[in-house]
Amino acid sequence: RGLFNLNVYEIPQGTGSGFIWDKKGRIVTNYHVISDANRLEVTLADHSTWKAVLVGAAPDRDIAVLQISAPKNDLFPIIIGESDNLLVGQKVFAIGNPFGLDQTLTTGVVSALGREIKSVTGRTISGVIQTDAAINPGNSGGPLLDSAGRLIGVNTAIYSPSGGSSGIGFAVPVHEVNAVVPQLIRHGRLIRPGLGISLAPKRLADEFGLAGVPVLKVQPGSTAAKAGLRGVRQVQGGMILGDCILAVDGKKVHDSNELRDLLEQHEVGDTVILTILRNGKEQQLTVALEAME
Secondary structure (H helix, E strand, O other): OOOOOOEEEEOOOOOOOOEEOOOOOEEEEOHHHHOOOOOOEEEOOOOOEEEOEEEEEEHHHOEEEEEOOOOHHHOOOOOEOOOOOOOOOOEEEEEEOHHHOOOEEEEEEEEEEEEEEEOOOOOEEEEEEEEOOOOOOOOOOOEEEOOOOOEEEEEEEEEEOOOOOOOOEEEEEHHHHHHHHHHHHHHOOOOEEEOOEEEOOHHHHHHOOOOOEEEEEEOOOOHHHHHOOOOOEEEOOEEEOOOEEEEEOOEEOOOHHHHHHHHOOOOOOOEEEEEEEEOOEEEEEEEEOEEEO
16 A cells, blocks of 8 residues: 555454444444454453354445343443534544554544545445544444544544554444444344336446436336336347436436435335436436335
8 A cells, every 4th residue: 555545444354343232232333344254252341252143234334233142231332422413623532442452542523524435335425424533453343422422423444544543534423323223133234215226337328428327127016117217128139228317306316326325315115206318308207215125
């Protein structure tokens, strides 16, 4: 890694931090900390170690939930705060296990809000908190707290040319955690709102000079099919392009990630207005969102 090549450095697998979510022994951490692990252990503040099982994971959000069988009296769930009303300059605390030094507290401030980072799957995580609190290998998955000790984020990544703290750390905001964790506990995965379509690769849009996201296939019986959305059709000697999605509720989309991000701001059952390009003409379709895997 070059000296001036500032890339997001994710904490290596095999060590990390987390926090107690509830009295049932559920532990929240980062997905990249536990991905590919064949054995999971959680060490509590009293240094007792417990075998853990994976309850659910959301790789696109870099969040995972584990569970241990520790007695309720040994479990002290974190107090949940808010991230929507944070201010730049506000004091914060990061707690974790940097370089194996457990229960380490570092202090800093909120340096910026509304940042974006990439998850392990390449999907964008929006609304990320930037902090100058020292975050080092092993801090990942640990809590970022406000001055009252309430959870405001999950420490996830750092910008660093060396792999050590450079004063630029990132945390997934607690409002994202609150949206994801209950679903992981209930379903083991995220229930995403979607359209029931397959999207064409971006190179196809580039090849035809299309500004939006081409629809490759529409699942029979899906809400998109019921709304009349069309995918690519095969004909003798070639194919006919289907609809190209240009915007959702008036917000333009340029690629599949932007489309998914806009849809995931809604709930299953909500309706959205799609602006599409069909046969060279723009038109609008109202589509209800359905549950997707």
